[in-house]
Amino acid sequence: MRPEILFPLFAPVDRLKGVGPKVAPLLHKLAGPLVRDLLALAPTGVIVRRRTTSAEAVEGETAIFEVVIDRLIRPGRPGVPIKVRASDDSGFVHLVWFHGSTNHIERLAPPGERRLVSGKVERFGGEVQIPHPDHIIPLERAEELPIVEPVYPQTQGLTSRQIRRLVESALALAPELPEWQDPAWRARQGWPDWRAALLALHAPTGPAELLPEAPARARLAFDEALAHQLALARRRRSRQVAAAPRIVPGTVSEALLAALPFTLTGAQSRALAEIRADLASGEQMGRLLQGDVGSGKTAVAALALADAVSSGFQAALMAPTEILARQHALKLIPMFAAAGVEAVLLTGRDSAAERRDTLAALADGRAALAIGTHALFQEAVTFRNLGLAVIDEQHRFGVSERQRLQAKGDLATGGVHLLTMSATPIPRTLELTQYGDLDVSRLHEKPPGRTPVTTAVLPQARIGDVVRRLGAALDRGAQAYWICPLVAESEAVDLAAAEARAADLTRALRQPIGLAHGRMPGAERAAVMDAFARGELPLLVATTVVEVGVDVPNASIMVIEHADRFGLAQLHQLRGRVGRGARASACTLLYGGEDAGLGETARERLEILRGTEDGFEIAEADFRLRGGGDPLGLRQSGFPAYRFVDPVRHRALMQAAFDDARLILARDPDLTSPRGAAIRVLEHLFDWRPDRPGAD
Missing domain, CATH: 3.40.50.300 (P-loop containing nucleotide triphosphate hydrolases)
Structure with missing residues (x-):
């Protein structure tokens, strides 16, 4: 049963003022169906406004000007922007709209009136310009103009400013919750309580407060990680108390x-x-x-x-x-x-x-x-x-x-x-x-007999050299894999295709070549793979269907085209198809198009692979480079959909949550203590399963 104190947070967002039948589905898509989900929609940035004058305005900053509206300059022909000329004591500020209604703009900025104007500063032909100002308001409403404004993710039909107003309505429903964190731990971290952290998250005073290490964000991230670790620890405990057959060697x-x-x-x-x-x-x-x-x-x-x-x-x-x-x-x-x-x-x-x-x-x-x-x-x-x-x-x-x-x-x-x-x-x-x-x-160890694999990184323009060296190796009895990222040629994507590459290599090498990809009938693909395993085919051109489960000890050469388009873990798996026998083995990673270079991240990825064969080291690097988005594709296999946790930046907090969850359940397995009761609130609060829409 969900604790009654959480009922306001588990109310549908449709009950918030301003959420009608058009806005509700957009909010559901962007954040989720509940008030709690909207509160978990963290700002992605902030707009910081500085009060300035025309003479001191800095291009690129978001500024506030106190101006007098001089006149509206109507466009003389289609395609010309609408302009409003305004002025302060030091010069002119031009407000520019590339589309809009002149009547509406004239109501916003009536000539002769004094206004506060906010927007991003540009300079054009020596003039200070603000394209599409974000605020134009009378001086008596100055308190409506935020100096620091959080920016939220948007979707078509729902702006950041609308979301901000809805979040403010949702924050009014957020109750004071019992403290589930250990007091000494929270004091050492310098963290606020849960409600104060939520308020601070949605009212940052600067960009630093949105960083993963900021006290409010870190507090909420630890809470989320702890709730997840408690669920895993409970599952582990339930398994440990389940009887199972005693199995011993024989x-x-x-x-x-x-x-x-x-x-x-x-x-x-x-x-x-x-x-x-x-x-x-x-x-x-x-x-x-x-x-x-x-x-x-x-x-x-x-x-x-x-x-x-x-x-x-x-x-x-x-x-x-x-x-x-x-x-x-x-x-x-x-x-x-x-x-x-x-x-x-x-x-x-x-x-x-x-x-x-x-x-x-x-x-x-x-x-x-x-x-x-x-x-x-x-x-x-x-x-x-x-x-x-x-x-x-x-x-x-x-x-x-x-x-x-x-x-x-x-x-x-x-x-x-x-x-x-x-x-x-x-x-x-x-x-x-x-x-x-x-x-x-x-x-961590490899069995004796596994040979090191020498890895080379070359541009796609060197493919002719690679083919020539490959042909010489095949003539000496070697077997090789040639990996392509696509099955067939595509006009939309300029990447190597397995079918076309197999035809090219057949002409160039004049050797029997096998072709294996996921669109082939299973029996046909298995027959090709078996022939390669028996040594009847010196070269196998394939897509990533050979990533796992293919063990051909005689295969000693791996060529991967457009290696910069693969993830580190996948490249490591593909490279692992060679080096399984006594032959010296090599892997060549071809990158880019005929004249393309490498981006910084792609270069680092390939350099890591060239520098080590340690899969654990590669996995850590892959996780660091990919960040918390979708490391190793684990979204498809149960990786938690975190709202506050950044799995890369919050690694120490996640370890602390792992340890704390086990300590909590060891001391109070049924959560009957006062802290245990608070932890039950935490578990319900951070249960993100979509099948629990209301208070039960």
Whole structure:
């Protein structure tokens, strides 16, 4: 039940004065349907006005002039602006409108009257001009002219000034709320209380007060981060108290470990120990295993799957694409078969007979391991006793999809353990925000045998040199990828297209060339990829369909066209397709058009990639460069839609909120203390879910 004190904030914005049937949908689109949503629409800037004279006016500043209106200069022909000449003791000020009604302008600025005029100063032909003044008012209404005015996001039909007036109406409804922050912490930070912070946010005295570090903004950001971390901590606690099967290593685990063609790295051994401690605890595991390209996540996951099978339970490994699922099946099914365990592959392309046999084997328990795509959580799939679900490239699945796979377990034996994996290293800030309810294991080391990849950055104009060197390498038996950002040529976008590039390279190299892109039928694309993996094709021209799940140890060359159009994380993933075998490997990043240069951010991005292969370092740089907008595309996978938090600038606050949330629930798990009651108010206040429009 939402606390009664919050009812005014959860009233519809339609109840505010001035919000009619035309304005309401615009406000809903811009801020949201509730008064609280409008109050969370922070200004994006400020207009600071300085009182001055015609002689002292500075071009580019927003100024206030006290003038006498001399006369209106009507345009003599269409296209000529309307002008009003005004004057002060030091000279003339010309007010200019490039469109408008002369009658309306004459009412605003009647000749002979004294007025306060505000606007951005321009100089034209030696004259002081104000195009489209923002205020023209009589002297007796001087208090209406703000010296500092917040600027709000706008939408067609709703101006910043209208929004400001509506925000002022909403602020009048904001109640004094109980303090949920620790008093000593708030005093150290020098922060105001919640209502004072809200008032200060919407009445800045200068641009500095809108910075993320400003006391009002920082206070509200911490509150928002704390509410989010409390929700994650509650989810984590509910999982930890849920019973789950006890899983321990056994004969299948030993057989699989002995069959690995390498010794586990220290990082793999540590991650496996953390996973095994969770599996044996009797509480439901929720762990994220993240590691760089080629760090050996699959081997760790395979041993966890073997533990589940050794303990008499079934296990499932789900991948986002059929290519990746088949890649896993190709490796794991023979290894488990050698240990006497039946494993099956389930995808959306199986024949009816194959699917029928696979479903029967899972239902009666003959198949102890299932590897597949989204097909694994479909309604027709039943397991006899699923104990562990492993999800690869987990950010490509939604929360509900992961839950649907976990729901395949048998409630009699407890909840299904969950191990998620990510080949895209995740910055610490995102661990706190998106994965704060999970334990995290990191693989920092690469297994022996992985070769370094030499990375070169070249302009697109050097493509002829690249093709010549590539041809020589292919003649020596090398295999290569050539990545293009588009499938087919486009008149609207001047970027390389895979189909046209494959044709060009076929003519230039006179070698068999494969082509793979997302618009091809799945079977046709898989056949090309398989031929490349078998070494039948020396060169594969592709789009980003090869970003994950393609393991061709002989491939040692990667060329990426228009690399400046890709994100750092994606470039790192693509580069990770080479360097998997004994050959010295190289990656060439081509940028720009035939004569185009690089922007500053694009240059920094490519230089970072050239300077390091450390995926965690690259992930942190990617997050810093992209900022809090949409780092790594995580808006699509549950990244919180913050209103006040800047994930880059507020990293320290987010860590503090992470720690505080766990301390709060450790001391007062049911929130029964006075501070606990205030925290319940906080949780409701910052619940941004759109399906809770009113007081319940």
